[in-house]
Amino acid sequence: MRLNIEDYQTAAQRCLPRFVYDYVAGGAEDELCLARNRADLQALTLSPRSLRDTSALSTAIDVFGRRWAAPFGVAPVGLIDVVRPHGDVLAARAAGKAGLPYILSTASNSPLEQVREACEGPCWMQLYVMQDRGMANSILDRARQAGFEALVLTVDVPIGGYREKDIRHGFKLPFRPGPSLLLDMASQPRWLLRQALAGQPQFVNLMPTEGASSAQAQAALLARSMDRSLVWDDVAWLRSKWGGPVLIKGVLHPEDARQALQYGIDGLIVSNHGGRQLDCAPSTISALPQIMDIVKTQIPVFIDSGFRRGADVAKALAYGATGAFLGRAVAYGLAQGGEQGVSEVLGLVAQELERTMVLLGAACPEDLVQCQI
Template sequence: MRLNVQDFQLAARRRLPGFVYDYVAGGAEDELCLARNQADLQTMTLSPRSLRDTSAISTSIEVFGRRWSAPFGVAPVGLIDVVRPGGDVLAARAAGKAGLPYILSTASNSALEHVREACDGPCWMQLYVMQDRGMANSILDRARQAGFEALVLTVDVPVGGYREKDIRHGFKLPFRPGPRLLLDMALQPRWLWRQALAGQPQFVNLMPTEGASSAQAQAALLARSMDRSLVWNDVAWLRSKWDGPVLVKGVLHPEDARQALRHGVDGLIVSNHGGRQLDCAPSTISVLPQIMAIVNSQIPVFIDSGFRRGSDVAKALACGATGAFFGRAIAYGLAQNGEQGVATVLSLLTQELERTMTLLGAGCPADLAECLVPTAE
């Protein structure tokens, strides 16, 4: 019986080869940022309000004119097919059926058109801008034509984080496993069989046309050869290519929140890439109040990194966030039971949030602000 995300994580550890589990669960360097994300969420408390009418709890919110069934969604997860082939489509379908948003990664392994077709709910496109901006232009054009509703520019990967577990395993693409990895895979025959049938994952959205090869673009993504000349003024370039909402993901500094407002960004995602980039970065929940003080409700602010419970979402909303996104939790559900595993994880998170709101005396997400425990000065 799996009662929470941690149960799914433990199951994933048993079902996945060690190098795949470490790719999903691991962080950068000493994994201090990874630990801070969860530790700071765990130490945060909320104060319940008594004798409130909670006979009818509503978790739904409206974002950019679309109704979400709950104030959370699925974060972009790159190379998710190493967990289960077709993972992008399976997760997007589960999110859509649950009435929750799905963000597709540039580093996805399914064609963005197929993912959009599978998702009945809000579907956003995450964008990495590599040195050759022609590939970014291509993705923008395709995503717009496919009907993606918002663009999420990720800005915290000017260079790839130093993920020592992946290096020790020798995990990289193109995938050429040595004896150690072959043994690791052989110990998980179900995983190996699925992967053998599907073939090696490819970054298909970095190919000029489906089925064609773009070795240079794929190598750039693998090496995290991003466009380091990208600056705030380039938001205008994105605006010229995209007529929907533009969000910036990876903001941790209050001054960057100011810059986002100055350049007309439609939303922010406070994120440290799940502790996978800069190990000395602060936890996202610790900087959220500073970001909210700058934004002052002018645009929606979302958050990710370290979220494992519905009560974690409640804490972020109490600080003023519009919603939260889950990445690893979704991968763990996918590892356990594909689309149904993701659906179960999303359902558990919704139930946890509903229960937390009821116990806090919050009838809707907006009521959670009253439950924030003031910080001692």
């Protein structure tokens, strides 16, 4: 019986090779930021309000004209097929059936059109801008034509974080495992059989562009060779290619929130990339209040990194966030049970959120702001 996300994490650790588990669960350098995300969320408390009518409880919210069943969704997770083949499609399908949003990573392993078709709910496209902007233009065009509803520009990866566990394992693509990795893979025969039948994961949405091959594009993404000349003025370029909402993911500094407002960004995602980039970065929940002081209610502000329980989502909403996104928790469910595992994880978090709201005396997400201490 799995009662919480930690149970799913334990199950994932048992059914994945060590190098895959470490890829999903690990962080940058000493993993201090990774630990801060959880520690700061756990330390935060809320004050329940008494004698409040919660008999007509609703967790639903409206975002960009679409209704979400609850104020959380699935964060982009790159290279998720190493967890389970067709992972993007399976997770997107589970999110859509639950009435929750799904963000597809640029580093996905399934064609973006296929993922969009599988997702019944809100589906957003995450974008990395690499040195070859023609590749970004191609993804933008395809995502718009496929019907993705919002664009999520990720800005916290100008260079790849120093993920020591991946380096020690020799985990990289193209995948050429040495003796130790082969033994690791052989220790999980079910995982190995699924991977053998599906073939080596590829970044299938990185199409060849003028002056760059697909292989070069994949190498650039793996090396995190991003366009470090990308600046706020380039928002105009994104607007010219994308007609829907544009969000910035990776904001931690209040002045960047102010800049986002000045440049007409439609939403923010407060994120430290799950502790996988800058190890000395603050936790996202500690950065949220200063950003909300700038943004107030002008645009929706979302948050990710470290969210494991419905109570975590409630804490974020109490301090002003519109919603939260979960990454690792979904990957753990996917590892354990495929689409069904993702559905179970999302359902578990939804149940925890409902129970937390009732105990706090909050009949709807908007009521949670009254529970700040």
